[in-house]
Amino acid sequence: MGDLNVRSVQSRHEQQQFMRYLLRDVQALERMLQENWFESDIVRIGAEQEMCLVDSRSLKPMHINLQALEIINSEAFTSELANFNLEANLDPRTFTGTALSDMHQQLKETLDSAQQKVHATGATILLAGILPTIRKSDVEIANITPLDRYRALMDGLAALRGEAFELRIAGIDELNLEQETAMLEACNTSFQVHLQVSPDDFVRKYNYAQALAGPTMAISVNSPMLFGRRLWHETRIALFQQSIDIRTFTDHLRDRSPRVTFGKDWLHSSIMEIYREDIARFQVLLTTDVDEDVMAMLEAGTTPRLRALNIHNSTVYRWNRPCYGISPNGKPHLRIENRILPSGPSVPDAMANAAFWLGLMNGMEDSYPDITQHMEFADAKANFFAAARFGMDTQLTWTHGIKISPSDLILGELLPMARTGLQKAGIAPSDIDKYLGIIEARTASGRTGSSWMLKSFNVLAKQKVHRDEIISAITASIYQHQHEGKPVHEWDLACTDKWEYEPSSMLVEEFMTTDIITVQEDDILDLPANLMDWRRIRHVAVEDHSGKLVGLITSRMMLRHYGHAINQPHRGTPTLVKDIMRRDPITVAPEDSIIKAMELMQSRRVGSLPVMKNGNLIGMITEAEFLDITSALIKRLARRGGRVAGARPEAVDSNSPAQEQPPAGEEEAPNA
Structure with missing residues (x-):
């Protein structure tokens, strides 16, 4: 002390x-x-x-x-x-x-x-x-x-x-x-x-x-x-x-x-x-x-x-x-x-x-x-x-x-x-x-505290459990075993069934993805198109030469562009990312709550939110992250004999009439 x-x-x-x-x-x-x-x-x-x-x-x-x-x-x-x-x-x-x-x-x-x-x-x-x-x-x-x-x-x-x-x-x-x-x-x-x-x-x-x-x-x-x-x-x-x-x-x-x-x-x-x-x-x-x-x-x-x-x-x-x-x-x-x-x-x-x-x-x-x-x-x-x-x-x-x-x-x-x-x-x-x-x-x-945690993590990850739920389940299991007074070599691996996971208290930093694919505004449009295809993603952040976020490009934007281009005469110069990207995208901070992020996506009818800290892009959240969390909760309810009630989340229903014609300047939520 x-x-x-x-x-x-x-x-x-x-x-x-x-x-x-x-x-x-x-x-x-x-x-x-x-x-x-x-x-x-x-x-x-x-x-x-x-x-x-x-x-x-x-x-x-x-x-x-x-x-x-x-x-x-x-x-x-x-x-x-x-x-x-x-x-x-x-x-x-x-x-x-x-x-x-x-x-x-x-x-x-x-x-x-x-x-x-x-x-x-x-x-x-x-x-x-x-x-x-x-x-x-x-x-x-x-x-x-x-x-x-x-x-x-x-x-x-x-x-x-x-x-x-x-x-x-x-x-x-x-x-x-x-x-x-x-x-x-x-x-x-x-x-x-x-x-x-x-x-x-x-x-x-x-x-x-x-x-x-x-x-x-x-x-x-x-x-x-x-x-x-x-x-x-x-x-x-x-x-x-x-x-x-x-x-x-x-x-x-x-x-x-x-x-x-x-x-x-x-x-x-x-x-x-x-x-x-x-x-x-x-x-x-x-x-x-x-x-x-x-x-x-x-x-x-x-x-x-x-x-x-x-x-x-x-x-x-x-x-x-x-x-x-x-x-x-x-x-x-x-x-x-x-x-x-x-x-x-x-x-x-x-x-x-x-x-x-x-x-x-x-x-x-x-x-x-x-x-x-x-x-x-x-x-x-x-x-x-x-x-x-x-x-x-x-x-x-x-x-x-x-x-x-x-x-x-x-x-x-x-x-x-x-x-x-x-x-x-x-x-x-x-x-x-x-x-x-x-x-x-x-x-x-061979079971130390670390090997137990890593093994538990790997088993749950193979079950497609969201990362935040994995570490929450591991922590809940640690708490349970500590109160039972058992040494770690006697512990069962962590599982998701012994604890009531509550994602409503999550912060953006806990479920955002940090494996971000970015392009630069002067890149040709074919680059993000291929990146989206290869990585099976729908949103790509756009940075300038100094690494600052300047825009966002989505699969919906490119579909619209290429759809219009079919009936247009061929241009000698390629289309660049900056020609169709959305500038000054809506962003969130890592310490914002999951509720705030969800409400922002719903009210602004967007399918992704770049996460910014001190002017730097540090992560991205999309409807896919919300789908992972929702899927885990639905599966748990099904295992326990429960059922899901309530209205559909608006942000993931991109086929609704309200989202076909978004307000001017807003980015549509992409198709799920």
Whole structure:
């Protein structure tokens, strides 16, 4: 949980003042390490669970997090960047005995209690690395949580970037977009696990965390989709790095690090290496009024908070983050925060992921006293990103350069290692069997959260289910299985029969097509005629040489043109698109509702609407998209023994007399 009492840097003087505090904190930390101030006779674990607030009917983001915090009224909960996210902080506990099952019980009770309290608002709570139903409009700046820290963070990143943030992620599908702020990061939610480590063990343990990032990632992937696109198995990784990347392209090969980073090398001597590197590489983003003289406090024997250091550390996003804190007994301690694990798929899965990682962190030393002597850092880093892209379907490079699949590595070496580590910690045998049993079953079945989502998507897509209904059905199934408390390897694939799909709440961005065929106004008319024939479409957008929308051409227009041309003498010059296109077509915005789009098509008697954002063509909706949605609803009613009542939609009945002679200047709806 970040410090909320911060602000963006407003002047060079503020930046210089905060840097003085930051450097003093580093000096104080180094002195404390040299003088053995740190707690080293106990190991504690903890966790932070991020979650999404969604509408209980549509299962799409519900922007009420501050209202929800008031209703929940618990110090365990805090806000997150977007106003549809919350975070629950679990109690630190000694890593022994029933610590894991106790944490599990607290997490379940915390979520259940919050769920019951927010029910009256129409909201529910859902765990997902990236919520499948999230929309681009949900992460616009208007949906930032209205607290100074978040606004200061967005302002600081935007100032350093100096231009729009770009997102380019390719998987089965591809996503390319830009946004003026770093709000896209708010799509991500995670289950962050903390492990307290003594200073003497920190270097060794931190390197273990880096080496284990790849296989831990592979077995826990749960974020394969963003905005309806199938991307990486853990899209969070690419999304987080790109969404707050302040680097811009230049024609020089300067080596600059992103603020979201895996690191560049093994740790060699001390935690100080990380803090010094982060100060050297990353500019100060946030500042605050520091009210402690850290050196005077050390002289007085008082543990300082090192507030400046912690604030700067909170704006550098290492996947394994070093943390400084103060224990209840007043002694300082060091922790490793695992930021790799996504939220979900279920509470048992999250706890199994945590148990697996904690066991490995405690058991690896028996096989690899110094992992840097057995493994290249480049391999550890490559493993992490390969696992994020392909999940369990990747190949890892393990110790001594051995190539191995994640399943063979986990079943053959890592599960026994994790069991040994948990046993050494004195974890209850029943807890060890329960949580490692989930990891073993998930590995043997190959069913991670991501593979379950992708398989569900593919099965429903083969049934010709509309994309929005697919992701809604997947989200509904996640919600159902989470409340049943079943781990993901026991889940049935998502289907459309267990949830009442309600497209009336859809936005244009959720059902528009983004695979747009365009022509230019100076193209010959034969080009769009052939494109329509080849692609079986009736509408083609027309752009100018700069890519701006200037018109629309439809099959009806061309039929009329060619019909008239039969009786006309042959012209020496070809007819161009601009000769018959409709200029300045009626458009909609991506955040407009499906109802507004439907009413606009009906009232203006058009069969298509280009979708515009900031002057750019980003999509198209036609009567075909409405037909897909209507068809799905009719089929479901038929399966349930229902019948369809009501008048025919005017927009799809192009043979009605009213549409044969449209008002002057309007484009007719094409024949269905």
